[in-house]
Amino acid sequence: MRLRVSIHPVTGFISVVWVLTSLYMGYVLSAFVLSLILTILLVMSKGVKEVVNLLKLYAWLVIPPFIILTIMYTPLEALDMSIRLLTIALVFTNVLQLITPLELTYTLMRLRIPTTASLAIPMVIRLSEYMGYIVNETLIALRGRGLRRRKLLMSLPIPLVVHTIKSSTQLAEALTQKTFRNVNLVLGKPKVGLTDTLIYLYIVLMTLKYLLII
Amino acid sequence: MAFKYVEVVSLAKIELIDVWYKDILKGINLRVNDGIVALVGPNGAGKTTILKVMVKALKPDRGSVVAPEKVGSSWQNPYYSFTKPTVLEEFLEYLGSVEEVEEFLGSYGLKHLLNRYTFKLSVGQARLVSILLAVVWGPEALVIDEPTNGLSLRERYAVSRLLRSIKIPVVIASHDLDFILMTSDYVYVVNDGHIVCEGNTLDVFYSDVLQHIGFPEPEVVRIGKELGLRLRSVDEVKS
Numbered sequence: 001m002r003l004r005v006s007i008h009p010v011t012g013f014i015s016v017v018w019v020l021t022s023l024y025m026g027y028v029l030s031a032f033v034l035s036l037i038l039t040i041l042l043v044m045s046k047g048v049k050e051v052v053n054l055l056k057l058y059a060w061l062v063i064p065p066f067i068i069l070t071i072m073y074t075p076l077e078a079l080d081m082s083i084r085l086l087t088i089a090l091v092f093t094n095v096l097q098l099i100t101p102l103e104l105t106y107t108l109m110r111l112r113i114p115t116t117a118s119l120a121i122p123m124v125i126r127l128s129e130y131m132g133y134i135v136n137e138t139l140i141a142l143r144g145r146g147l148r149r150r151k152l153l154m155s156l157p158i159p160l161v162v163h164t165i166k167s168s169t170q171l172a173e174a175l176t177q178k179t180f181r182n183v184n185l186v187l188g189k190p191k192v193g194l195t196d197t198l199i200y201l202y203i204v205l206m207t208l209k210y211l212l213i214i
Numbered sequence: 215m216a217f218k219y220v221e222v223v224s225l226a227k228i229e230l231i232d233v234w235y236k237d238i239l240k241g242i243n244l245r246v247n248d249g250i251v252a253l254v255g256p257n258g259a260g261k262t263t264i265l266k267v268m269v270k271a272l273k274p275d276r277g278s279v280v281a282p283e284k285v286g287s288s289w290q291n292p293y294y295s296f297t298k299p300t301v302l303e304e305f306l307e308y309l310g311s312v313e314e315v316e317e318f319l320g321s322y323g324l325k326h327l328l329n330r331y332t333f334k335l336s337v338g339q340a341r342l343v344s345i346l347l348a349v350v351w352g353p354e355a356l357v358i359d360e361p362t363n364g365l366s367l368r369e370r371y372a373v374s375r376l377l378r379s380i381k382i383p384v385v386i387a388s389h390d391l392d393f394i395l396m397t398s399d400y401v402y403v404v405n406d407g408h409i410v411c412e413g414n415t416l417d418v419f420y421s422d423v424l425q426h427i428g429f430p431e432p433e434v435v436r437i438g439k440e441l442g443l444r445l446r447s448v449d450e451v452k453s
Contacts, residue, residue, distance in 0.1 A: 140271045141294035144287030145344075146308075146351030155297040162333050163293065 005045040005098065007038075009107040011196040012095035018203050019091045022210075023084055030206045035087045037202065038094035041195055045098065054093065062086050103190040119172035124164060134163060227355050227383045228268055228285075233277035238263045240407040242277070246355070246383050252394045252415070253387040255404035256428055261387035262290075264404065265357045268385065286348035287357040292340040295347050296332040304332060304343070308350045322346060322376055338369030345376060355383045362390045391432045395419055403427065416445055 007015075015034060022031035043051045062082045069078035101122035108118035138159050142152050228246040233239055238260045244251075253261045266272040269285050288295065298304045305315040319325045324346070327339055335343060341361060348356055361377070362370050370390075374397045377384055388394055394401065394415065401418045403411040411423040418424070419435050431439075438445055 137289065137291065138294045140266065140269065140287065141289050141291070141344075142297070143271070144269065144285070144289065144357070145295050145347040146284070146286070146353070147297075158297045159294050162296075163291075166333075 005041050005195060006100045006103070006193075007041070007095070007098045007199065008190045008192050008196045009099050009104050010190075011192070011199055012099045014203065015199060016091055016095055018207075019087060022206070023087060025210065027206070027210060028080060028083055028087070030209075031091075032083050032087045034199070034202060034206075035090035035094065037199065038098065039090055042094045042097055058086060058089050061089055100190075106189055115176055116169065116172040119175050120168040123168050123171055131160075131164070135160065138163070227282060228385065229278075229280035230264070230267065231278040231280075233264075233267055233274045233279065235263055235267060235272060235274045238407055239267070239274065242267075242404075242407070242409055244402050244409060244412070246385055248383050249399035250377055250384045250386065250397055251400045251402065252398035253385065253402050253404050254389065254391070254394055254418075254424070254429075256389060259404045260407045261389075261404050262359050265359050265385065265387050268357055282354035284351075284353040285355050285357055286351065286353035287359075288341070288344045288348045288361070289359045290363060292337070292344035293333060295344040296340075299331055299333075301327045301330050301332055301335075301343055304347060305350060318350065319346070322379065323372070336369075337364040338366060338372070341365060341369070342372060342376060345373070349380055349382075353382065355385070356380060358384065358386045360388055360390075361386055362388060362393045389429075391419070391424065391429060392434070395432055395434060416450075420444065 015038065019031045019034055022028075022034075039051065062085055065085060066078045066082040069081050099122075104122040105118045108121060109115060113121075135156070138156060139152070141159070142155055147155055227248070228244075230242050230244050233242040242260075242264060244264075253264060255261050263272065265287070267274055267279060268281055269287050270279070270281065296304065298307070301319070302312065302315055305318060306312070309315050309318055316325060316328060319328060322342070324339075324342060327335065327343065330339070332340070332343065341363075345356075345358060345361070348358075358377070361373050365373065370393055374393060377386070377397055386394070386398065398415050401411075401413065401415045402409050403418060403423055405427045410427065411418060411421070413421075419432060420439075425431060434445065
């Protein structure tokens with residue numbers, strides 16, 4: 001069973017900043033725990049299978065550096081670096097997946113970012129799956145004009161970036177036109193819920209702990 | 215029989231032998247020797263999948279594929295083929311000098327596009343440039359998916375003329391019957407993953423196969439029938 005779990009965009013922002021600061025200060029385990037909490041929320045929201053697939057992908061990010069660093073330094077240092085990498089990857093992914101696009105749009109608009117851009121940014125994030133398909137189509141198209149290996153990979157980002165900007169802007173324009181007079185009508189005003197409170201509680205407690213240690 | 219790419223030299227430039235792919239292609243057999251071959255069929259019939267198998271972008275579950283190493287292709291979204299800001303720069307990569315690019319584009323009547331921004335070209339212009347980019351690197355065959363999507367009548371004629379002037383075998387997938395009638399030499403009719411009919415374009419168009427799979431009769435053919443006339447291909451006229 002999947003639950004409708006989401007977090008407030010501000011909570012997401014604070015979580016990312018807090019995790020990065022904690023990692024910088026050397027509190028790796030606390031940062032890792034928060035990223036795990038967010039992962040559990042994501043499992044509740046998206047289901048186990050989808051998150052496991054994501055973790056499989058991250059294994060490729062973590063295992064090779066772990067092996068190399070174990071050879072170069074010590075297993076403990078390798079573990080520390082791998083956890084840092086995994087924490088950063090998890091916190092960004094989880095936050096982006098747990099914030100609903102319309103709530104993110106609302107928050108961006110409150111920050112005085114133009115409506116079109118506010119709508120386009122969340123869409124770019126959410127269209128990542130579709131982008132996979134587009135990447136494949138672009139690769140086929142570039143191979144069709146004779147590009148191979150290094151040249152192919154070097155050229156790939158150009159049509160992709162152009163396509164992303166074009167599509168997102170077109171979608172955002174269409175939505176703006178549809179709700180020209182009152183964009184707020186279709187946007188959900190974000191509310192601070194139980195999940196947000198739990199995350200805040202964890203961050204505050206751990207920050208207090210750091211301060212007391214210092 | 216498991217899938218394999220056939221290494222032996224075949225007389226056909228492209229050949230698909232009993233190709234199966236998921237539940238999309240169900241035992242496709244086709245040969246492309248020369249000229250322009252069209253795959254005709256309704257949406258979702260498997261035309262694009264056949265083209266992707268030809269360019270080895272998809273690996274079939276079963277069957278054999280004979281295809282040259284260098285196959286040029288142009289797909290539904292022509293803008294995916296562009297990597298440089300202007301048309302000139304796109305072709306300069308292959309042709310070396312501005313004069314040569316001018317001559318090349320001029321030979322296809324597209325010299326006026328030389329300094330245009332690639333991503334700001336109209337769909338029709340982008341389609342023409344994308345086809346030329348698929349040709350300019352010297353492939354042994356060319357594959358084009360839905361060449362007339364979003365084109366004006368004038369641009370459709372331009373694409374047709376361009377394809378007729380290319381000297382390598384061309385495979386096009388389309389459901390634009392009028393375009394196929396004026397462009398292709400040979401037609402494969404695809405429906406639900408099967409090839410239901412093949413033959414000379416005029417023979418297929420004068421049969422009722424296309425009507426059986428839901429296409430209307432092309433206007434030119436209908437008028438010809440009403441007048442008791444039959445169109446003749448260039449080859450027929452010559453012979």
